[in-house]
Each structure stands twice: as structure tokens, then as C-alpha cells.
Amino acid sequence: MSSDITLYSWSTPNGIKASITLEELGLSYKTVPINIGTNIQKEDWFLKINPNGRIPAITDGSQRVFESGSIMLYLADKYDTDRKISYAPGTSEHIEQLSWLMFQMGGLGPMQGQANHFRLYANTRSDYGIKRYIDETKRLYEVLESRLKESAYLAGDKYTIADIANYSWVRVGPGALEIDLSEFPSLKKWSEEIGKRAAVQKGAHTPDTGKSEADFLELWANARAKMDARTNTDKN
Ligand SMILES: N[C@@H](CCC(=O)N[C@@H](CS)C(=O)NCC(=O)O)C(=O)O
Missing domain, CATH: 3.40.30.10 (Glutaredoxin)
Known part of the structure; x- marks a missing residue:
């Protein structure tokens, strides 16, 4: 269109x-x-x-x-007049869609973003910050896991913008933060399936930054190693 x-x-x-x-x-x-x-x-x-x-x-x-x-x-x-990736206003699924979208916007995104910051990018090492935000990210993954055990997608039986929002963060959890998705089997299956969609593969590389998945894995591993080599600066 x-x-x-x-x-x-x-x-x-x-x-x-x-x-x-x-x-x-x-x-x-x-x-x-x-x-x-x-x-x-x-x-x-x-x-x-x-x-x-x-x-x-x-x-x-x-x-x-x-x-x-x-x-x-x-x-x-x-x-989305054909309701390809959203539910119609006035339906119960539309409210679920909104709830899981806001869960990502107010919870998963900010918390995993802080986990990335403390684990990879901060110019000082805080083991407190690293643990606090990785633990919270994993807790939020557990919330997604519980939902996906009972429902194929977050808002219902259809893939929607709520899935896209949460997937966009879950996809980088393993590589950036070494989160083992096999601890969350339903989330893992959901994430792998969404990752196969052509639109997701195209969208995930837009704009093209010239960096491959392998480049990112290397970048994150180097950032973690650099952080690990520092001394923890938390004060008691
Ligand atoms: N709540 C905002 C967050 C946007 C955000 O934090 N974007 C990051 C990239 S993932 C950014 O622009 N960072 C650069 C900066 O903070 O200057 C949203 O969901 O759009």
C-alpha cells in the first residue's frame, strides 16, 4: 500500500x-x-x-x-483495516493487546534497557545494578512464559503488535545478556516462530547498519569481557 x-x-x-x-x-x-x-x-x-x-x-x-x-x-x-496484526477496538482481545503492549513499554523495554546498560555499556561496574536489572528482566520473561503457556500469542490466538513489541526485546536477551531461553520454553518457541517471519527479518534490519548478527554477538561478548575485567564499584 x-x-x-x-x-x-x-x-x-x-x-x-x-x-x-x-x-x-x-x-x-x-x-x-x-x-x-x-x-x-x-x-x-x-x-x-x-x-x-x-x-x-x-x-x-x-x-x-x-x-x-x-x-x-x-x-x-x-x-490495519483487515486486522492482520491487531484486534478490533471493542473486543476483549483488543484490551489484552493493549495490556501486553503497555507491559512491554512500561516494563520489559525499560528494565532490559537498564540491564543492557549496566552489563554492557556503563563506564563503571556495578554488580548491584547488573543483578537487579537482569533479575527483573528474567522475572518479566517468566510473566511472558506463563501467558504463552496458555495462549499461542500474547493477546489471543493471533499474532499482533503486542507480540512484535515484546519480541523485539526478547530476541536480544540471549546474545546481549546471556539469558538462556530454554528456561522459558514457550517463550523460546514463540520467539523462534516470530523470528522466521519475512516481515520480521526485513524489519529487524531496517535501516541496514551494515552489522550482522555475528557482529553483534562479538560486540556484546567484548563489552561483557571489558565489564568483567573492571573492579566492582558498589559501596556498602
Ligand atoms: N520509550 C521510547 C524509548 C526509545 C529509546 O530509548 N530509543 C533508544 C534506542 S532503543 C534511543 O533512541 N537511544 C538514544 C538516546 O537515548 O539518545 C520508545 O519506545 O520509543
Whole structure:
């Protein structure tokens, strides 16, 4: 379907929620790569699109949309008229979809993001921070596991934007944080199945940063080794 959508993004867990949704809906869109390592996202022109200075954001004609969750809801509302990846408002599944989307936006994303920060990127080593956020991430994976034991997908028997949002973070848990997904068998199966979808494979590499999965695994392993070599700086 043709559209006037421009995606401003980088292929990070939050960024790919938008690109996978666009791909799943078969929408044509322009991509403006925002390499967050170079801080373009803090420039004035970009703050007019996302005042929060983060990716992803989209414009659709003169409409700006920021925050990955609201981008997904916007795209589903406006373009998913066939209900390919969303449930219709007014249904109980629609409320489930909203609940699991918000679970990701308010829980899994921020907590796993902090786990990544303390485990990989902080310029000081805090074993307290590492444990606190990895434990919380695993607790949230257990919540997903319980749900997926009873339901094929998070909102019901259909794959929706709620699955896309949570999948985008779960996919990097093993590689970045050494979380063993076999401890969460239903989550593992769900994640592997979602990972096979063509739209997911395309969206997960949009924009193309030139880095492969193997490059990321190496990058994360090096970052962990560097952190492990430091002395813990927690004060008692
Ligand atoms: N709640 C926001 C979070 C966005 C976010 O944290 N994006 C990260 C990439 S995953 C980012 O832009 N980081 C660069 C920065 O903080 O300057 C959303 O879901 O859109």
C-alpha cells in the first residue's frame, strides 16, 4: 500500500518495533537512518519530530508520531483495516493487546534497557545494578512464559503488535545478556516462530547498519569481557 510515511530509526529493539510493523502491514515508506551513536537524535530538526530525542519516530504527511508504542497503535488504527496484526477496538482481545503492549513499554523495554546498560555499556561496574536489572528482566520473561503457556500469542490466538513489541526485546536477551531461553520454553518457541517471519527479518534490519548478527554477538561478548575485567564499584 502506498503511503506518505517516513521512518526515522536505527535497528535497535525499540526501533525495529516500528519497522517490523510497517513491513507486516506491507506499507511503502521512506527510511531516514538515525545513527544514535552520533547523536543526530538530539539535533533541533529531529526534536521537532520527537521532542524526546530518541528513535523511532515517524511522520505520515504532516502528522508526527513518536514513542514506539504509539507508532504501532497509530499504524494499526489507520492502516490495519483487515486486522492482520491487531484486534478490533471493542473486543476483549483488543484490551489484552493493549495490556501486553503497555507491559512491554512500561516494563520489559525499560528494565532490559537498564540491564543492557549496566552489563554492557556503563563506564563503571556495578554488580548491584547488573543483578537487579537482569533479575527483573528474567522475572518479566517468566510473566511472558506463563501467558504463552496458555495462549499461542500474547493477546489471543493471533499474532499482533503486542507480540512484535515484546519480541523485539526478547530476541536480544540471549546474545546481549546471556539469558538462556530454554528456561522459558514457550517463550523460546514463540520467539523462534516470530523470528522466521519475512516481515520480521526485513524489519529487524531496517535501516541496514551494515552489522550482522555475528557482529553483534562479538560486540556484546567484548563489552561483557571489558565489564568483567573492571573492579566492582558498589559501596556498602
Ligand atoms: N520509550 C521510547 C524509548 C526509545 C529509546 O530509548 N530509543 C533508544 C534506542 S532503543 C534511543 O533512541 N537511544 C538514544 C538516546 O537515548 O539518545 C520508545 O519506545 O520509543
